Amino acid sequence: MARLLVESGPALTDDAESPAPRLLGPAQIRRLAAELDVRPTKTLGQNFVHDANTVRRIVAASGVGPDDTVLEVGPGLGSLTLALLGTAGRVVAVEIDPKLAQRLPHTVDEFAPQRADALDVVTADALAVTADDLPVTPTAIVANLPYNVAVPVLLHLMTEIPSIATALVMVQAEVADRLAAGPGSRVYGVPSVKARYFGDVARAGAVGRNVFWPEPKVESGLVRITRTDPYVDESATRAQVFAVIDAAFAQRRKTMRSALATWAGSPAEAERRLRAAGIDPQIRGEKLDVGDFVRLAGVEPA
Template structure:
């Protein structure tokens, strides 16, 4: 990323609370829980998100769920290419018009892809994204995040806004009560950390929960094989280990391994105490376990 967001270009007229409501009324938009729609209406918040992502001119940013365009406009101020994936056909159709109206000099930097982010593939996008920056729909945030990280290895940096509880789980470290499947799987792709908190008042409609920012920096060189088959094997073990959290790994993995005795053998082969529980293992330990025969 050759240039920092700090300086900014300030060419886009960012959206405020009044503008968000005017656009919603103009486009006939009624936010739905089904699509997890809560629109950010605070300019300082979207600037903060872009700053936390650290994206620059040479980045191709993938944005999921751009909605009315609040974050999109802030991104276009800083990068030369934004690919926005929007499942709502009405919002997808109007986003280019909003950008053309509020940032005419930047409009050619936006590409809108009408698609479900849970099903989007690399071939569906006009360019290989280098960063994912998004206010993810809270009802599908973790599945969308893991799908995109797996499908798009060109993404080096991820900065997403999710439900605060989910942000805590994604960034949790081994041994804690909230450490679990999302923590381990996110850690498969890179270094995960909490990057801030977001209050309810910056959204319309205001959600019932607080939000949090999570940053993931993908490994420059993956410490394990970056293949679909390897990831599937590791994630299978992770799912089994946390299916019954109170059980020891010897018991929890008996189905996965074929028997408790075989689970114990493979655990010992991986250098893991069979009496340990899944929440004590880091991602690397699950990888070692999945690679045993």
């Protein structure tokens, strides 16, 4: 577990000129980056949004309001953070870069002093964070996720923080398509099925390259997950279900009988379990929905 540093912004000021946070534009982003000597890196998946209309649109699409505590992953220089503070009741920002984490409360104090006491910053790797590591209980995720670890981070947080009712994340467009794909789709696969384990998944818009600094080589998309937790009372655990999903798609072109042979111990045992779950052994994993995988994971070994 990463060592956590929690920082809160300064107290609310009575002389704030406006109740609405000022948002960052290209000039402010470059000023902050220069001040911190920050050079965005591919290693951390850093691309900073510098367009105010884009962050407003993300917040609007998320549906969060004053009753929500939002978990933001990878706040960077604070573009989305400021927009969230204008709408949500509270924001908990998880930032892996200590330099950026230490600067964020000061940025909020400068651009949204009237909301500075509504921010908590946790310096940590989001892939290691659990609910116990956070100073408050989040109800939603809204984030421009680091593209190189977007899916693992999203699935980890949905697993570890059951209080999260909705997630609205910006990811690479291709990843957004995969997350939102349904059975039978050409891009339906492991991320699609695992995301649906937690609830309803849908595309929520597209984001162009020109709103980022530096401009990425890929298009971006928004994905929304509305948690329903339909499988929490099933006999199979989440880990068991995910193990079956991984096995089914490891050799995508094979039938389920063949693809699950190693997982089950033999092709014959794979077939027995498939038939017990009401699944045709000759079908491929791309045709099954998450409910099929849950039933299959719940079949006891012979």
